[in-house]
Amino acid sequence: xxxxxxxxxxxxxxxxxxxxxxxxxxxxxxxxxxxxxxxxxxxxxxxxxxxxxxxxxxxxxxxxxxxxxxxxxxxxxxxxxxxxxxxxxxxxxxxxxxxxxxxxxxxxxxxxxxxxxxxxxxxxxxxxxxxxxxxxxxxxxxxxxxxxxxxxxxxxxxxxxxxxxxxxxxxxxxxxxxxxxxxxxxxxxxxxxxxxxxxxxxxxxxxxxxxxxxxxxxxxxxxxxxxxxxxxxxxxxxxxxxxxxxxxxxxxxxxxxxxxxxxxxxxxxxxxxxxxxxxxxxxxxxxxxxxxxxxxxxxxxxxxxxxxxxxxxxxxxxxxxxxxxxxxxxxxxxxxxxxxxxxxxxxxxxxxxxxxxxxxxxxxxxxxxxxxxxxxxxxxxxxxxxxxxxxxxxxxxxxxxxxxxxxxxxxxxxxxxxxxxxxxxxxxxxxxxxxxxxxxxxxxxxxxxxxxxxxxxxxxxxxxxxxxxxxxxxxxxxxxxxxxxxxxxxxxxxxxxxxxxxxxxxxxxxxxxxxxxxxxxxxxxxxxxxxxxxxxxxxxxxxxxxxxxxxxxxxxxxxxxxxxxxxxxxxxxxxxxxxxxxxxxxxxxxxxxxxxxxxxxxxxxxxxxxxxxxxxxxxxxxxxxxxxxxxxxxxxxxxxxxxxxxxxxxxxxxxxxxxxxxxxxxxxxxxxxxxxxxxxxxxxxxxxxxxxxxxxxxxxxxxxxxxxxxxxxxxxxxxxxxxxxxxxxxxxxxxxxxxxxxxxxxxxxxxxxxxxxxxxxxxxxxxxxxxxxxxxxxxxxxxxxxxxxxxxxxxxxxxxxxxxxxxxxx
Amino acid sequence: xxxxxxxxxxxxxxxxxxxxxxxxxxxxxxxxxxxxxxxxxxxxxxxxxxxxxxxxxxxxxxxxxxxxxxxxxxxxxxxxxxxxxxxxxxxxxxxxxxxxxxxxxxxxxxx
Ligand code: SRM
Ligand SMILES: Cc1cc2nc3c(=O)[nH]c(=O)nc-3n(C[C@H](O)[C@H](O)[C@H](O)COP(=O)(O)OP(=O)(O)OC[C@H]3O[C@@H](n4cnc5c(N)ncnc54)[C@H](O)[C@@H]3O)c2cc1C
Ligand code: SF4
Ligand code: FES
Numbered sequence: 020x021x022x023x024x025x026x027x028x029x030x031x032x033x034x035x036x037x038x039x040x041x042x043x044x045x046x047x048x049x050x051x052x053x054x055x056x057x058x059x060x061x062x063x064x065x066x067x068x069x070x071x072x073x074x075x076x077x078x079x080x081x082x083x084x085x086x087x088x089x090x091x092x093x094x095x096x097x098x099x100x101x102x103x104x105x106x107x108x109x110x111x112x113x114x115x116x117x118x119x120x121x122x123x124x125x126x127x128x129x130x131x132x133x134x135x136x137x138x139x140x141x142x143x144x145x146x147x148x149x150x151x152x153x154x155x156x157x158x159x160x161x162x163x164x165x166x167x168x169x170x171x172x173x174x175x176x177x178x179x180x181x182x183x184x185x186x187x188x189x190x191x192x193x194x195x196x197x198x199x200x201x202x203x204x205x206x207x208x209x210x211x212x213x214x215x216x217x218x219x220x221x222x223x224x225x226x227x228x229x230x231x232x233x234x235x236x237x238x239x240x241x242x243x244x245x246x247x248x249x250x251x252x253x254x255x256x257x258x259x260x261x262x263x264x265x266x267x268x269x270x271x272x273x274x275x276x277x278x279x280x281x282x283x284x285x286x287x288x289x290x291x292x293x294x295x296x297x298x299x300x301x302x303x304x305x306x307x308x309x310x311x312x313x314x315x316x317x318x319x320x321x322x323x324x325x326x327x328x329x330x331x332x333x334x335x336x337x338x339x340x341x342x343x344x345x346x347x348x349x350x351x352x353x354x355x356x357x358x359x360x361x362x363x364x365x366x367x368x369x370x371x372x373x374x375x376x377x378x379x380x381x382x383x384x385x386x387x388x389x390x391x392x393x394x395x396x397x398x399x400x401x402x403x404x405x406x407x408x409x410x411x412x413x414x415x416x417x418x419x420x421x422x423x424x425x426x427x428x429x430x431x432x433x434x435x436x437x438x439x440x441x442x443x444x445x446x447x448x449x450x451x452x453x454x455x456x457x458x459x460x461x462x463x464x465x466x467x468x469x470x471x472x473x474x475x476x477x478x479x480x481x482x483x484x485x486x487x488x489x490x491x492x493x494x495x496x497x498x499x500x501x502x503x504x505x506x507x508x509x510x511x512x513x514x515x516x517x518x519x520x521x522x523x524x525x526x527x528x529x530x531x532x533x534x535x536x537x538x539x540x541x542x543x544x545x546x547x548x549x550x551x552x553x554x555x556x557x558x559x560x561x562x563x564x565x566x567x568x569x570x571x572x573x574x575x576x577x578x579x580x581x582x583x584x585x586x587x588x589x590x591x592x593x594x595x596x597x598x599x600x601x602x603x604x605x606x607x608x609x610x611x612x613x614x615x616x617x618x619x620x621x622x623x624x625x626x627x628x629x630x631x632x633x634x635x636x637x638x639x640x641x642x643x644x645x646x647x648x649x650x651x652x653x654x655x656x657x658x659x660x661x662x663x664x665x666x667x668x669x670x671x672x673x674x675x676x677x678x679x680x681x682x683x684x685x686x687x688x689x690x691x692x693x694x695x696x697x698x699x700x701x702x703x704x705x706x707x708x709x710x711x712x713x714x715x716x717x718x719x720x721x722x723x724x725x726x727x728x729x730x731x732x733x734x735x736x737x738x739x740x741x742x743x744x745x746x747x748x749x750x751x752x753x754x755x756x757x758x759x760x761x762x763x764x765x766x767x768x769x770x771x772x773x774x775x776x777x778x779x780x781x782x783x784x785x786x787x788x789x790x791x792x793x794x795x796x797x798x799x800x801x802x803x804x805x806x807x808x809x810x811x812x813x814x815x816x817x818x819x820x821x822x823x824x825x826x827x828x829x
Numbered sequence: 830x831x832x833x834x835x836x837x838x839x840x841x842x843x844x845x846x847x848x849x850x851x852x853x854x855x856x857x858x859x860x861x862x863x864x865x866x867x868x869x870x871x872x873x874x875x876x877x878x879x880x881x882x883x884x885x886x887x888x889x890x891x892x893x894x895x896x897x898x899x900x901x902x903x904x905x906x907x908x909x910x911x912x913x914x915x916x917x918x919x920x921x922x923x924x925x926x927x928x929x930x931x932x933x934x935x936x937x938x939x940x
Contacts, residue, residue: 192863193843193863194863197863197864198864201862202862202863273923353902353903354888354902356887356888532886532887533887534844534886534887535886536884536886536887536889536891536898537883537884537886537891537896537898540884540886541884559842559845560842560843560844560845560884560885561844561884562884563884563893564882564883564884564893567882568882572879572882572893572894574876574894575877576877576878576879576882624879624882815840816842816847819847819848819849819850819855820835820836820840820841820847820848820849820858821834821835821836821849821850822849822850823833823835823849823850823851823852823931824850824851824852
């Protein structure tokens with residue numbers, strides 16, 4: 020007599036199990052499925068959504084199939100209870116069905132974030148055919164929002180977009196598919212989706228779903244943005260469906276506990292699929308579920324088999340987005356990365372090695388070798404022999420070195436190379452092909468690189484790309500070990516290619532490390548914020564600790580605090596606030612600096628936000644004594660008090676400091692204004708110094724008194740204070756736009772020439788442009804960093820993450 | 830192993846670090862990727878620089894005082910310099926909580 024097998028859930032794992040059970044024979048099978056249909060290939064819902072396939076194409080076991088095989092189908096019926104003592108299950112009709120063996124294959128439930136409004140009509144998950152049909156029902160031109168930039172969310176977004184729907188993806192994390200992809204691949208994926216017209220918002224937190232007449236109308240984000248939509252799809256994760264098993268008293272953790280034989284804590288109950296937890300692992304991809312189905316069938320047949328989890332690889336089923344990810348990127352000892360980027364083809368590959376073995380691989384753009392790498396990971400192959408060439412894949416024979424010219428070769432013909440003279444790549448290549456065989460000749464023919472010279476490196480690379488071996492470029496100093504490009508090249512390419520994020524720089528310019536190093540990151544961060552003040556988001560993690568903590572680190576790890584004293588002028592109230600802060604925070608040293616202000620040295624990192632808050636109440640702001648930015652404007656007493664004073668030097672100094680503070684610059688910038696040529700403010704050895712005379716203001720630039728002693732060179736002489744301000748601002752902006760990171764103005768001027776600087780700042784049109792660009796940047800960056808960090812959230816970052824000494828004391 | 834909860838991964842900025850005070854000294858916890866963290870002793874083997882204040886890149890940190898570069902996976906100083914910081918197992922739970930195993934550092938308290 021055949022025994023009775025009851026299966027709860029008719030999804031992919033159950034379908035596969037039934038195939039094995041039917042082939043074996045000996046069972047009468049009853050199959051309950053809450054979905055009102057048989058088994059289909061759930062992973063192919065995305066091609067159905069995008070219109071590449073129909074539902075009929077993806078059905079694997081329909082009602083007819085099951086009926087012919089003698090399986091009793093209870094479709095559209097949910098099992099509501101299991102009585103393990105009586106060995107029965109009860110469906111919605113309330114009549115118990117007896118079993119000899121029971122298999123739970125209930126899959127998972129999509130997780131719905133309990134945002135206000137999540138129960139409105141038009142808020143759906145992406146799990147089954149019903150969800151897919153809701154999305155397919157949207158008309159062309161309607162709007163959808165997808166919460167979640169993982170595999171499912173992006174397939175939903177791309178599928179709806181293919182049907183003419185206006186789609187926005189809202190993702191909490193900093194980059195897409197963060198579980199499978201690293202940032203670089205996430206960047207490329209996002210770039211591809213955005214270029215198709217899908218809107219992608221990363222690092223965005225949803226706050227509330229706005230409804231109208233019981234239907235979804237919009238999604239409101241934490242920052243207040245409202246995204247109107249006709250349908251909202253939540254694809255933020257899944258939870259094993261365990262309610263039934265839990266109610267039946269089976270051992271349940273995050274999933275239903277099973278042993279290697281797929282048997283639950285009850286020997287007559289098995290479980291397979293996404294509802295199980297095996298050895299602490301949950302499952303979300305189909306390959307291991309098929310192995311589970313096979314093992315469960317063997318167990319039912321009374322044979323010995325054991326399930327072992329194996330590495331699975333992920334591919335996104337969106338046409339044109341070629342990505343592949345396999346193996347493990349989580350933390351571990353002794354790991355090494357091999358990174359390959361080909362910006363011209365939009366290719367990125369990264370391999371993670373542990374000892375002699377490959378343990379992870381991420382690829383974007385060219386995934387042809389994916390399965391080969393996956394094989395190496397699964398088999399644990401010793402790759403030490405092929406380590407050097409591993410990343411080039413199985414077909415690789417002999418050395419084809421990385422091409423440092425790729426970034427330049429990839430530029431379109433109309434990309435601007437020389438900003439000063441408006442020369443684009445096409446004109447330069449044409450000149451080279453027309454016979455200009457070296458830098459001098461290209462300069463003469465096109466004017467490129469004949470002004471400020473920062474594009475010289477690029478022109479040389481164009482010569483090299485165009486002429487090949489015939490051209491021998493003079494060796495230039497690259498930024499650091501992460502790239503072959505010089506600072507000047509990087510700056511020019513950021514402008515020419517409109518690179519607006521660090522990810523874009525690393526990928527498009529072929530960085531050889533995943534995310535730079537302590538040398539290039541601060542430089543790239545500065546270039547991006549200087550060139551794209553609106554588009555780029557400053558990255559504190561790419562700044563030296565002083566600029567991240569807004570204080571100077573001392574050799575014992577404490578910090579110094581220097582409030583601004585505009586033009587060196589203070590008041591009794593400010594001094595009192597400083598004195599009080601010194602008392603309250605036990606400041607060991609209070610010193611007058613060489614920059615006409617007061618330094619409080621030896622403050623504990625944890626105390627900084629509270630101390631700033633106290634100083635802030637007295638009107639004191641950060642003096643940026645730690646910044647590559649405006650430091651001080653020293654002044655002398657000027658006309659107000661001095662018998663020799665010719666102009667209001669103190670007043671002008673204060674005005675300049677108020678206009679310029681908070682601006683980031685390639686290196687620190689110090690200024691001074693002296694009231695007469697006696698020069699008590701030492702203006703002649705500052706980055707910019709003004710010496711007042713009877714007839715006006717003599718402005719000089721490029722002075723220094725640090726490691727080099729330099730006297731300023733005359734920039735211009737003007738008659739009014741307003742003109743003086745204009746010229747100062749224009750000069751600072753010219754320096755901000757062109758200098759190499761960590762070049763003080765005198766070093767930069769030595770490279771581009773004082774004549775060029777004078778010409779630029781002297782040209783009224785260019786001066787106006789520079790001033791406007793500076794003011795735009797200030798509208799974003801002129802904020803007191805101290806005041807911004809006294810709020811609870813920000814302030815906590817200054818303290819320890821956890822204090823376990825307290826716990827120990829208990 | 831004794832796992833101690835020290836906070837949530839979102840309390841450490843991406844490519845940033847925070848310190849954890851223990852009875853046996855400071856420990857630095859680094860977040861190198863969206864869901865990847867490492868923990869090492871808090872002081873640089875050169876002159877005791879606070880490693881949690883350094884720039885985090887790849888799986889390395891650069892000390893803020895004199896730019897020694899330390900491999901977070903092994904605690905070894907890289908490049909021409911020589912030295913070693915202790916490392917501690919730390920893991921990220923599904924819900925983002927961070928658990929650390931301080932091993933001997935905890936034992937020191939009973940010693
Ligand atoms: C506090 C102060 C000394 C003082 O007690 O007077 C000072 C202190 C430091 N200076 Fe300075 N400099 C100070 C005025 C100067 C001056 C004089 C001036 O500004 O009139 C100079 C020469 C003028 C010049 O810059 O051309 C000066 C030239 C330097 C240099 C060399 C710069 C150069 O390009 O050659 C450095 C190193 C650097 O920046 O790379 C430096 C670096 C430093 C650092 C930040 C060293 C460091 O990286 O940790 C010191 C921080 C101490 C701290 O923890 O606060 N400091 N430093 C002065 C602060 C002025 C202010 O109110 O902001
Ligand atoms: C859109 C989409 C794309 C995907 N793409 C991929 C991919 O590319 N690669 C990949 O490997 N995986 C992919 N997956 C995941 C894959 O589909 C799942 O891993 C797989 O379907 C899980 O199989 P299962 O049998 O455990 O659960 P399911 O297939 O979900 O089946 C469970 C069934 O049980 C039913 N059920 C639940 N509780 C009860 C109850 N009490 N009574 C009766 N019936 C019940 C449910 O209605 C459901 O039909 C994708 C998933 C989706 C939704
Ligand atoms: S002169 Fe040297 S020691 Fe003195 S504050 Fe400046 S950097 Fe420090
Ligand atoms: S203390 Fe770390 S490098 Fe010197």
